[in-house]
Amino acid sequence: MKSETAQGSYIGDIAKLLGISQRSIRYYEELGLIKPLRTEGGFRMYAEAQVERLRTVLLLKELGMTLEEIQSLIKLWHEGTPAEVTPKMRETLCARLNQFEMMIEKYRLGIEQLNQVLKLLNLCGSCGHQAEETACTTCITEHNEKMPDLLKTLL
Numbered sequence: 001m002k003s004e005t006a007q008g009s010y011i012g013d014i015a016k017l018l019g020i021s022q023r024s025i026r027y028y029e030e031l032g033l034i035k036p037l038r039t040e041g042g043f044r045m046y047a048e049a050q051v052e053r054l055r056t057v058l059l060l061k062e063l064g065m066t067l068e069e070i071q072s073l074i075k076l077w078h079e080g081t082p083a084e085v086t087p088k089m090r091e092t093l094c095a096r097l098n099q100f101e102m103m104i105e106k107y108r109l110g111i112e113q114l115n116q117v118l119k120l121l122n123l124c125g126s127c128g129h130q131a132e133e134t135a136c137t138t139c140i141t142e143h144n145e146k147m148p149d150l151l152k153t154l155l
Helices: 010-017 022-030 048-062 067-075 084-125 133-140 149-154
Strands: 044-048
Touching: 010 022, 010 044, 010 048, 022 048, 044 048, 044 084, 048 067
Parallel strands: none
Antiparallel strands: none
16 A cells, blocks of 8 residues: 555555445445544544455455444444443344354255256257147156256256
8 A cells, every 4th residue: 555654544544455446445434434534634543453344344344244233233332341342242243153154055945947048958959849837847857957947947
């Protein structure tokens, strides 16, 4: 980063580094997700800890968490002693982890179905039949394949 100082880095450099807009960074500040330092001239300076927090915010967003949920987690962590907040934090993160695992399973099943359909479409491309349900069913049966549910809805 070319504009790095002993205090930190400027907003433009952080925006480029993380691939987000300066406006997004300011918005995260408004929400209390980050707290930059200020120079004597009023410019925002981001210490490495704030950059890491921004990376975490962006990761959680990519994983499907809303900014409000992220804000709630950060606020929760600062509401009391670790002994008080750890059970709440664990419960919240476990619930989110369960949601992620359910999403992964849905994606896995979807990928499996798409792969089955693509395999059958490769067969269909070489059979020479008209695209109709009876012809497709015949080809699939001839190749000992099971008609994927996804393909059934298309026929």
